[in-house]
Amino acid sequence: MLEEFARLEKRLHVDSRDWKAALLRFLARPSSRSAGPLDDEFPWIFAVIAATAAPHVSHLPLWLSLFCGIVLAGRVLLWKIKRPVPRGLPTLFALLGTAGIALEYRSLFGRDPGVALLFLFITLKSAEMRSRRDVIFIIMLGFFLLLTHYFYSQSIFTGIWLLLSILLLTATLLRLHGEKRSLRQTFGYAGELFAHAFPLMLILFLLFPRVQGPLWGLPRDAHAGLSGLSETLSPGSLDDLIQSGDIAFRVKFDGDEIPAKSDLYWRGPVFTDYDGLTWRARPFYLRGRAETTPTVDPEQRVYRYTTTLEPHNLRWILPLDMPVSAPANSFLTSTFETIVRSRVGMRTQYRFGSVVGNTIKVEESPPMLHEALLLPGNANPRTRAFAARLKERFDSPERLSSAALVHFREEEFVYTLQPPLLPEQNSIDEFLFETRSGFCEHYASAYVFLMRAAGIPARVVAGYQGGEVNPIDGYLMVRQSDAHAWAEIWLEGKGWRRIDPTAYIAPSRIEVGIRAALPATDLLPALVRLDSDWIRNLRNRWEAANNPWNQWILGYNPELQREVLSRIGLNDPNWRSMLTSLGVLCGGVLALVAVWTFRRRQSESPEERAWRRFCDKLARRGIRRFAWEGPIAFAERAEDAQPEIGALAREAALCYARLHYGVGEPALLERLKNCSARMARHPKTVNEGFA
Amino acid sequence: MSSLSEKFPVIHDIIAEANKIILGKDAQIRLALACLLARGHLLIEDLPGIGKTTLAHTLARLLGLRFSRIQFTSDMLPADIIGISIFERESGDFRFLPGALFTQVLLADEINRATPKTQSALLEAMEEKQVTVEGRTRPLPDPFFVIATQNPSTQIGTFPLPESQLDRFLMRIEIGYPDREAERTLLENGGRRAHPDEINADFTLRQLEEIQRSVSKVHVAPALLDYVQNLVDLTRNHTSFMYGLSPRAALGLLAVARAWAFIEGREMALPEDVQAVFPSIAAHRLRLTNSGEYAGHDDINALIRSLPVV
Known part of the structure; x- marks a missing residue:
């Protein structure tokens, strides 16, 4: 038989090598005509x-x-x-x-x-x-x-x-x-590799221990440019917000029962300190916690809902006015601001219960009432004089406050986002008696000043008002353009009462939205203005698609992770058990892949396995068999690349060809394995080529 | 299997002889020979003056077969190739004068210059190896090969062969320009090169029949059948092609792969054998979806490279 081999090899070599090599070069030639491999x-x-x-x-x-x-x-x-x-x-x-x-x-x-x-x-x-x-x-x-x-x-x-x-x-x-494959095949293969990685990605996403906040600490400039309310309120400070169509937060009411639009006041910072130009909120450590939680009248309807707050880098979390239950990691200040322990730097979900209505509390501490009466220096004399006149005419605070509102309605006040600029001195005077045009922050500010001047404790509350239901998924979306400011006054025996002077000047701002309240010439972001139905519909669809992404992918925080883990039976997971299950699952996936590969290999016949091993050895020397390449052709290509292993490669290829495609000569299997062993011992002299 | 080896010298002598006449076209000579050993008809397509006729003539002579040649023209009629019955005054009867078709190797030169009517006269002859003239069926000699040549259909005055006719040709090969070295030899010895007519065939019909029998005994393992089936399936499911290969083409592929393996001196067919002959079998049977043109060898080779061997 050895002789026969020798004859065959000789013939192959003499008669057919040259043109076959040419044919193979033709088949294996690179697809492009350019020179270098790179x-x-x-x-x-x-x-x-x-x-x-x-x-x-x-x-x-x-x-x-x-x-x-x-x-x-x-x-x-x-x-x-x-x-x-x-x-x-x-x-x-x-x-x-x-x-x-x-x-x-x-x-x-x-x-x-x-x-x-x-x-x-x-x-x-x-x-x-x-x-x-x-x-x-x-x-x-x-x-x-x-x-x-x-x-x-x-x-x-x-x-x-x-x-x-x-x-x-x-x-x-x-x-x-x-x-070297076609474009489609290359991308198909890349997609296949990606698909292989997907289960591991999913496991890592679900199980990798999550730390509140970034693990390594983001650079200082990481939160620059987050939009939202600010810690002060001065004329024009809400301008940017109202111009923005960005979503501030999304709300999902349990049972989808949403309060009337005119009750949707989302309570943010409460401003009590005024310096003639800017309203400021007192720091929380000076403010202290609420001494009593708001009492709920059993008759009153409690709305329960989940808010998904966009990051604003502040500590207010904006419940519906007035919250009766708030998340565990938050507290209520004595001015009923809901505060979390650290600034909201990432999209976060909160559960609330709220009652809508107006009365908050009956008792109030004297220092608080005093604080709500302070006025800076003797600025705004005309307003003070007006307040004095009102005080003379009306004896009860209720009547006085309504009379002031009537003034807003009866005088020619204009609601506009582009009010004339106010002077730094006596700006309230200028606004109330001269320009008479502005928006919520002007009205709230002027009203609170007027009330304080008339001896009624008052303060400015900022937050959002309104929101819009996305009909696609039923979420109420509150945008930055819904930013709002209103007033609260203290009425003896009745507690703090919300007064929204804007509602008297532009009732449609509260009942319909900012779009309806503005004159047509005022500029608003396109997404807020929206008159055409299909754009509105498109936007709703997009935001409905965005919401699950936000909730489940970006909002997958430690709490959600704990919930998911407890659902799959991992109660009270700590990082140790999480890492263990992570390792076990990843190992499981890898083991499955290994078993699958192994099974595929088991379906190989013995000569296929031996040939694959031989080809693997050649691949390690830089000569890889193309999947489409037959044994003899591969051996000849190997010989062209590295002549010193040619004889061995041809012998192995011939053995495999006769075993796999021939009439069956089982004895050759040992010879093929022997070739493999000899190849392993063969000194490696040529470095790996490019392909 | 030793009987197989004994025939090698004959086959390789034939190839060597043919190489002396058609310079630098070893692969094409082997393909043409494989086609004849697989009992198939051969179509040679290329520009005029490349050596199509010479190749056909040479092979016929080398195999020691009776040879006749028909130069197709546009005014040719079926009777011109099949034959005609004429009235003989002496016997008072009609006598059939066989046409050029009644031969062992028919060289149909420039077949696409004939009208479709005349082309189709070859159909029955090629498939059934018999012709029916005036109600009488007459068998053709055995073996019967048609080696047709044609010019690319872009040339003026050609009638493209219909698909049904193309499918009857087992293989279609292109010759291509000779390489520089071969052309130099040709130019140097141009007037003195061997002419096909001068070949002394020491090859007998018996030998040819024996070789053809041996070819059909070349071993085809189940693994190779799998590969052939995968390849044929691929042409049927591939989006690049309008339709795939017929079972007749698949049978032909296997037969030619056997012949190729035989020429290679192997007693079993390998995927390499299938790959070597596949472009010549598939290219004239597959049309591209994009252009409606027949596939080129590049398209077919890309197809081969996308299918792992089994």
């Missing part, structure tokens, strides 16, 4: 850089985006005309860019400068793609840069974009490792 991948690398860097353009300085865009475009051009990158230019650009970033941010550390540097260097790295290592470096940098997008946005779109980018990065990695 050159083929350039468009992929450019796509990787563009995909990972592009979303950062929205918040990086314009000059940096332009600079990097030009660098990348220049690099693509050089590649197109097949010219090398001028020596030293990348270094120069790196120095220039770094200097620019240092000047722009006054630092090279922190979140924004760090991201800007990453952005700069991934672009500049495109000028330096000499070896495969360089390219892999770019891809790894790309993965890292992708992660930083979450500093700026955690929306569904970001998620989808990152997912697609990961597919692109994986596909590029596959190509770099010699997977």
Whole structure:
């Protein structure tokens, strides 16, 4: 039989090698005509850089985006005309860019400068793609840069974009490792790999111990630019909010029974200190806790609901006025502000119970009442004189306060978001008697001043008023544009009573919304203005889709995690049991994969296994069998690549071919295994090739 | 299996001889030979002057077969190739004068210059190896091969062969320009090269029949059948192609793969054999979805590369 082998080999060698090698080269030739192996991948690398860097353009300085865009475009051009990158230019650009970033941010550390540097260097790295290592470096940098997008946005779109980018990065990695396939196949394979990783991703998401707040502490500038109420109220301070269509929080009422729109006052900071221009809230440590919790009349309806608050970096959590039950980690101050222990830096859910109505409490401490009467200096003389006149005419505080409201309604006050500018001196006088146009904060501020001047304790309350039900999912959405300010006055024997002067000037602001209250010329964000039904519908659908994302993906906090874990039988989980179950589950998934692979291998016949092992050995020497390649053809290609192992490869291939495709000569199996063993002992002289 | 090896010299002598006449076209000669050993008809498509006719002529001579040639033209009629009955005054009867079709190797030169009517006259002959003239069925000699040549259908004055006719050709090969070295030799010895007519065939019909029997005995393992089926299924389910290969094509593929393995000196067919002949069998049977054109060898090779061997 040995002779026969020798004859066969000789014939194969003499008669058919040359043209067959040519045919194989033809079959195995790379799909592109360009020269270098890396050159083929350039468009992929450019796509990787563009995909990972592009979303950062929205918040990086314009000059940096332009600079990097030009660098990348220049690099693509050089590649197109097949010219090398001028020596030293990348270094120069790196120095220039770094200097620019240092000047722009006054630092090279922190979140924004760090991201800007990453952005700069991934672009500049495109000028330096000499070896495969360089390219892999770019891809790894790309993965890292992708992660930083979450500093700026955690929306569904970001998620989808990152997912697609990961597919692109994986596909590029596959190509770099010699997977010459069609575009669709490459992406299909990348998707398949992603699908394999998905169960592990899910387990890690569900079980990885979650820490309240970021684990490593975000840089100081991490919360810059969060919109929401502020700790002071002065004319114009609500302007930005009212111009914004962003969602402040979403509310889901149990049983979907929503109070009347005119009862939807979401209580935020209470302002008592006034310096003639700005209202301030007293710090909580001076304020103290409420001595009595608000009493609930058993007849009164308690609305229970869940609020999903967008991060605003403050400690107020905005329940419906007046809360009777609040989350465990919050407390009620003596001015009935609901406060949590730390600033709300991430989207958080709270459970509340509230009664709607007007009366809060009967008892109030003298210092509090005194505080609610203080007025700065002797500013606003005309208002004080008006207050004195009112006090003379009306003996009871109730009648006095209503008379002031009547004044607001009967005089020609105008509700507008673009009031004329008020002077710093005597601004209340100017507003009440001259300009007479403004919005909630002006009215609330002026009314409280007037009441205090007339001897009635009063304070300004800020928060939100109203909200809109999304018909798609039944959530009530409260936007920044619903920001509002109103007044509270103290009536002896009746307690604090909410008075909303805005309601007297522009009743539609309270009953319908800010859209209806404004003259048509006033500018409002497009999302708030919305007259056309289909845009409104589209927006509702989008927000309804966004909500589960917020609740379940972004809002998956320690509490939710505990709830999920207790549902799968892990009661009172600590990090130790969580890590254990994490390890067990991940191990389980990996074991399943292993069993599956092993089973597939078990379905192999003995000669297939032996041949696979032999091919694995060759692969370790840098010669990988293509899945479509037959044994003899592979052996000849191996011989072309590394002539010193040619004879061994051909012998093994012939054995396998006769075992697998021949009439059955079981004795050859031992010989094939023997080839494998000899290959393992064969000295490795050639370094791994590229593909 | 030793009987198989004994026939190698003959086959390789034939290839070596053919290589002396058609320079630098070893792969095409082998493909053409494999087609004939698999008892299939062969279509050679290329530009004029590439050597199509020479290849066909050479193979016929080398195999020692009776050879006749029909140059197809646009005014040719079926009777011109099949034959005609004429009245003989002496016997007072009609006598059938067989046409050029009655031969062992028919070289149908520039077949796509004939009208479809004349082309279809070949249909019965190719499939049934018999012709029916004036109600009488006459068998053709055995073996009967048609080696047709055609110009690319983009050339002026051609009638593209209908699919049904194309399918009767087991293989279609293209010859292509000779490489530089071969062309140099051709130019240097141009006038003095061997002519097909000068070949002395020492090959007998008996030998051919024996070889064809051996070819059909080349072992095909279940694993290879799996591979062939996967390949044929792939053409049927692939979105790139309008329709897939017919069972006739699959049978032909297996037969040619056997012949190829035989020429390679193997007693069993391997995936490599299937891959080597597959483009020549599939390309003229598959149309691309995008353009409606027949697939090129590149398309078929891409298909091969997307299917793992079994």
